[in-house]
Amino acid sequence: MNQKETIYIVGHKSPDTDAVCSAIAYSEYLKHKGIIAVPTICGELNPETKYVLEYFGVEEPVNMCSIKDKKVILVDYNENSQGFINLEDANVVEVIDHHKIGFSSSNPIRFEIRPYGSTATIIAKKLFNSTTFKITRPIAGILLSAILSDTVIFKSSTTTSIDVRIAEELSKIAEIDDVQRFGIELKKKKSSLKGMTAEQIIKADFKSFEVGNNSFGIGQIEVVDLSEANERKNELIEELNKIKEKENFLFVILMVTDIINEGSQLLLSNGCESISFNEEIKDNSVYIKGMMSRKKDLVPQIMESIK
Numbered sequence: 001m002n003q004k005e006t007i008y009i010v011g012h013k014s015p016d017t018d019a020v021c022s023a024i025a026y027s028e029y030l031k032h033k034g035i036i037a038v039p040t041i042c043g044e045l046n047p048e049t050k051y052v053l054e055y056f057g058v059e060e061p062v063n064m065c066s067i068k069d070k071k072v073i074l075v076d077y078n079e080n081s082q083g084f085i086n087l088e089d090a091n092v093v094e095v096i097d098h099h100k101i102g103f104s105s106s107n108p109i110r111f112e113i114r115p116y117g118s119t120a121t122i123i124a125k126k127l128f129n130s131t132t133f134k135i136t137r138p139i140a141g142i143l144l145s146a147i148l149s150d151t152v153i154f155k156s157s158t159t160t161s162i163d164v165r166i167a168e169e170l171s172k173i174a175e176i177d178d179v180q181r182f183g184i185e186l187k188k189k190k191s192s193l194k195g196m197t198a199e200q201i202i203k204a205d206f207k208s209f210e211v212g213n214n215s216f217g218i219g220q221i222e223v224v225d226l227s228e229a230n231e232r233k234n235e236l237i238e239e240l241n242k243i244k245e246k247e248n249f250l251f252v253i254l255m256v257t258d259i260i261n262e263g264s265q266l267l268l269s270n271g272c273e274s275i276s277f278n279e280e281i282k283d284n285s286v287y288i289k290g291m292m293s294r295k296k297d298l299v300p301q302i303m304e305s306i307k
Helices: 017-032 047-055 119-129 137-150 161-174 179-191 198-203 227-231 233-246 294-306
Strands: 007-010 037-041 071-075 091-097 110-113 206-211 214-223 252-258 263-268 285-289
Touching (some): 007 017, 017 047, 017 071, 017 119, 017 137, 047 137, 091 119, 137 161, 179 214, 198 233, 206 294, 214 227, 227 233, 233 252, 252 294, 263 294
Parallel strands (some): 007 037, 007 071, 071 091, 214 252
Antiparallel strands (some): 263 285
């Protein structure tokens, strides 16, 4: 990398704790190597991520939604449909992610995909393996938070033994004695739906997925119980149908994940009739015990049904 050129580190749209904290931590690592690196977001931080940055005294990334013709590093995503920039308009020089490969480049670039529970785990391993970079408490804290967030406090099916081990090492530096308790505090910050519109709830952590020439959307919220979402069920389903029509999706799903009881209530727009959930759908809703991960549990099931 040219050390005199600015590199912008970019996560996906609807930025979550893993994307944001991975971008910040990796930018610090690159700065240590003499590279001008700027972590960026496009949009508002969710309450969980805000809490994490405030708790560990870390500044928010630069909010900028246009990075055309600039050098960028993608973290926590690599599919064009999930970003706020057109990847063809940017000069992507590196990708660090834990999702399936959905990116191609005409130039040779650094490309690291690992089947871990979070991108933060990949970043943290890089930092631990460095012989010159010292992980500070704030950096350890935000990386630990990102791992806890994306693995749903190690309950998600995406969690690996490496995520758990790295989190344990980070917790020592971050001075977090009770990791489980800290993880639940994080989730409480994110789980309240008070003051949020139906659209804000659905779009808070929303990803679109391409299938042939079409696409579908899935939003996910994590809660400590399902009561708040159930009270607003009809309102949320109505909004799902609006988003479906407005953005020309095949269908839109809101995944309401109960992190305590370890299962998800799926709220469904019209158009989901061809999907086999192996459970009875009632009033555009179905509960699936053990479903925690959008990436590993829900999306493959949908793809298998509609391929």
